[in-house]
Amino acid sequence: xxxxxxxxxxxxxxxxxxxxxxxxxxxxxxxxxxxxxxxxxxxxxxxxxxxxxxxxxxxxxxxxxxxxxxxxxxxxxxxxxxxxxxxxxxxxxxxxxxxxxxxxxxxxxxxxxxxxxxxxxxxxxxxxxxxxxxxxxxxxxxxxxxxxxxxxxxxxxxxxxxxxxxxxxxxxxxxxxxxxxxxxxxxxxxxxxxxxxxxxxxxxxxxxxxxxxxxxxxxxxxxxxxxxxx
Amino acid sequence: xxxxxxxxxxxxxxxxxxxxxxxxxxxxxxxxxxxxxxxxxxxxxxxxxxxxxxxxxxxxxxxxxxxxxxxxxxxxxxxxxxxxxxxxxxxxxxxxxxxxxxxxxxxxxxxxxxxxxxxxxxxxxxxxxxxxxxxxxxxxxxxxxxxxxxxxxxxxxxxxxxxxxxxxxxxxxxxxxxxxxxxxxxxxxxxxxxxxxxxxxxxxxxxxxxxxxxxxxxxxxxxxxxxxxxxxxxxxxxxxxxxxxxxxxxxxxxxxxxxxxxxxxx
Numbered sequence: 001x002x003x004x005x006x007x008x009x010x011x012x013x014x015x016x017x018x019x020x021x022x023x024x025x026x027x028x029x030x031x032x033x034x035x036x037x038x039x040x041x042x043x044x045x046x047x048x049x050x051x052x053x054x055x056x057x058x059x060x061x062x063x064x065x066x067x068x069x070x071x072x073x074x075x076x077x078x079x080x081x082x083x084x085x086x087x088x089x090x091x092x093x094x095x096x097x098x099x100x101x102x103x104x105x106x107x108x109x110x111x112x113x114x115x116x117x118x119x120x121x122x123x124x125x126x127x128x129x130x131x132x133x134x135x136x137x138x139x140x141x142x143x144x145x146x147x148x149x150x151x152x153x154x155x156x157x158x159x160x161x162x163x164x165x166x167x168x169x170x171x172x173x174x175x176x177x178x179x180x181x182x183x184x185x186x187x188x189x190x191x192x193x194x195x196x197x198x199x200x201x202x203x204x205x206x207x208x209x210x211x212x213x214x215x216x217x218x219x220x221x222x223x224x225x226x227x228x229x230x
Numbered sequence: 231x232x233x234x235x236x237x238x239x240x241x242x243x244x245x246x247x248x249x250x251x252x253x254x255x256x257x258x259x260x261x262x263x264x265x266x267x268x269x270x271x272x273x274x275x276x277x278x279x280x281x282x283x284x285x286x287x288x289x290x291x292x293x294x295x296x297x298x299x300x301x302x303x304x305x306x307x308x309x310x311x312x313x314x315x316x317x318x319x320x321x322x323x324x325x326x327x328x329x330x331x332x333x334x335x336x337x338x339x340x341x342x343x344x345x346x347x348x349x350x351x352x353x354x355x356x357x358x359x360x361x362x363x364x365x366x367x368x369x370x371x372x373x374x375x376x377x378x379x380x381x382x383x384x385x386x387x388x389x390x391x392x393x394x395x396x397x398x399x400x401x402x403x404x405x406x407x408x409x410x411x412x413x414x415x416x417x418x419x420x421x422x423x424x425x426x427x428x429x430x431x432x433x434x435x436x437x438x439x440x441x442x443x444x445x446x447x448x449x450x451x452x453x454x455x456x457x458x459x460x461x462x463x464x465x466x467x468x469x470x471x472x473x474x475x476x477x478x479x480x481x482x483x484x485x486x487x488x489x490x491x492x493x494x495x496x
Contacts, residue, residue: 134274136323151285152276152322170288191286201286204310 004030012140014045015081020053024060028067035071042076052082123159131155131169138175151191160184170194179218188214188225198223234265234345236338237469238367240391242383244354246375247404250440252351253281254459255371257449258466260315264346267306267316269338271363272353273328276320282309283447284317293321296333302340311452316345326358331365338366347469356390364391370399371431376406376417381425388428400431402465407436419476432465433476434458 004022007014018027035042056064068078124142131137131145133152143157146164153169155161158176160183167185172194174181179196192201193216200223213228239252249272256268270278273293279285290305295318302318309315318341321328341348352363364370370391374384384401391399403419410416423430437458443450450459451466457477464474 134322154323192288199289204283204286 005034012046012048014042015048015050017050018053028063031064032067032071035067039071039073039076042072046077046079047072048079048081050081130165133169140176149190157181163188182215182217184213184215184228186213187211188216193223195223234342234348236342236348236350236366236368237371238271238350238352238364238369238391238396239371239373240352240360240363240387241354241373241380242356242360242387243374243380246373246380247434248354248373249277249281249351250444251371251373251402251404251434251462252278252349254449254451254462255466255469256315256347256349257309257312258451258463259347259349259469260309260312261451261463262466262470263314264470265314265316265344266347266349267318267341267345269318269341269348269350270320271334271350271359273320273359273362274322274325275353276322278351279307279317279319280447281444282317282449284310284319285447288319291319291321292337293324293328295337296329302337326353326362329362331362334362334365336366356386360387360390361394364394364396367396370396372399372401372426372428373404374401374422374426375404376411376422378417381417381422385426388426398429400429401426402431403433405436406433430476431468432461434461434465435477 004019004026006017006019018030022030051064072078124144125137125139126144126146127137128146130147131149131153133150136154136156137143137145138156140158142159142161143155144162144164145155145167148165149155149163149167149169149171151168154172155163155169156172156175158181159174159178160181161171161173163171163183163185165185166187167183167190169190170192171183171190173183174196175194177196179198181195183190183193183195190202192199194200195216195218198218198221213230214225215228216223216225218224239248239255241248252268256266260266268278268282269292270276271292272278276291279288284307287307287310290300292305294300295302295305306316306318309317318337338348338350348366350363350367353359372384372388372391374380388399401423403422406419407416411418419430419433435457437450437456439450439453439456440458443453443456449462450456451462453459461477464477467474
């Protein structure tokens with residue numbers, strides 16, 4: 001990769017930024033080269049391009065779109081963002097205030113349809129391991145953990161969370177504000193549970209006899225836990 | 231209001247009781263009516279919240295404060311037993327580099343306005359985490375146990391603390407066992423003071439109750455019948471300027487021994 005392009009993996013996808021000193025031709029060449037190399041790698045993820053350091057003419061924009069259309073594989077979403085805004089929004093969304101400020105550039109009707117078709121595939125992330133103290137997983141959509149979530153671990157998802165195991169750490173579903181999100185676990189004993197902006201903590205005196213799968217959700221503005229009838 | 235005093239609790243070696251000491255001294259000072267804030271500076275390996283039994287109340291942490299995601303007061307957790315006591319927890323999913331020495335200084339400076347004491351629980355080691363922990367400190371409490379390795383590390387840490395301009399560190403000897411010292415199997419207090427050559431703030435006997443209290447998240451100073459708890463209470467009062475002699479570790483022995491002594495069997 002050249003110095004003209006910088007990439008950074010985030011929970012929502014890949015941020016792609018450019019050297020603000022580079023001229024348009026350099027950017028185009030570098031981008032073309034980079035996408036040829038990495039298109040396969042980017043398949044199925046979202047790319048966030050930051051061109052906020054310069055103004056794009058309509059011709060340049062057209063060039064850019066053609067370049068992206070020609071090089072990116074299907075199922076790769078791309079967005080144009082202002083990095084500063086996007087990053088601070090990202091950070092704020094960590095504290096579940098608002099979702100990212102960004103401008104969506106639909107590729108074409110056809111590819112939009114494709115995306116819809118594949119969206120179920122990209123929505124949910126599966127983690128097949130136990131999360132230990134200090135480890136954290138964040139995902140924009142739904143999250144499934146096949147394993148335990150130990151105390152001190154954190155999981156956060158924009159959508160629902162399902163844990164096939166014992167959930168003991170900190171869990172946050174609907175982190176972008178979705179109050180209908182729920183948290184399900186084979187054993188639901190989290191240190192702290194959050195859904196959208198509602199926070200609840202486990203009682204200080206723990207201890208229960210039976211282990212049953214449970215589901216937590218918001219009802220009347222409060223988090224309630226309900227046993228799952230099998 | 232007079233400015234509070236920031237004290238770092240550090241040791242170099244791990245497992246000698248920094249976190250236990252911080253939790254108990256903080257609780258003891260709060261019981262004396264002082265406003266106390268405990269800071270867990272062990273970013274990435276936080277424990278103080280667990281020992282205090284406050285883990286499930288954490289919403290924001292120290293890193294959120296320095297990154298201005300929240301206000302300082304939002305991150306401070308009020309103790310569930312004492313309204314004079316607060317905890318500023320560490321972040322668990324970050325590492326030591328997430329905060330700088332300057333940021334710690336600013337943070338502690340701000341806390342001093344409203345608190346009588348700020349106790350900073352330092353991570354083990356001599357790297358960035360330790361440097362952050364001592365950055366804003368006015369004084370230092372060095373913890374050691376009666377082991378050659380712990381004393382060696384304490385000596386190194388005393389040197390580093392003094393090099394950072396924190397003068398007159400004071401020593402707490404933790405987990406001492408009178409019976410072993412008497413048999414000559416354990417370093418005695420004088421041996422350690424000879425090497426370290428700093429003022430001694432207190433001696434805390436080994437006590438099984440510590441394990442129980444740590445696991446329950448209840449500092450041992452809250453129960454009356456533990457010698458270790460009494461030792462920490464004494465240390466808190468010494469910090470407050472009271473002149474309390476070092477505990478007579480003979481107390482360590484049971485009531486039965488006293489009876490034996492009394493009837494001359496010992």
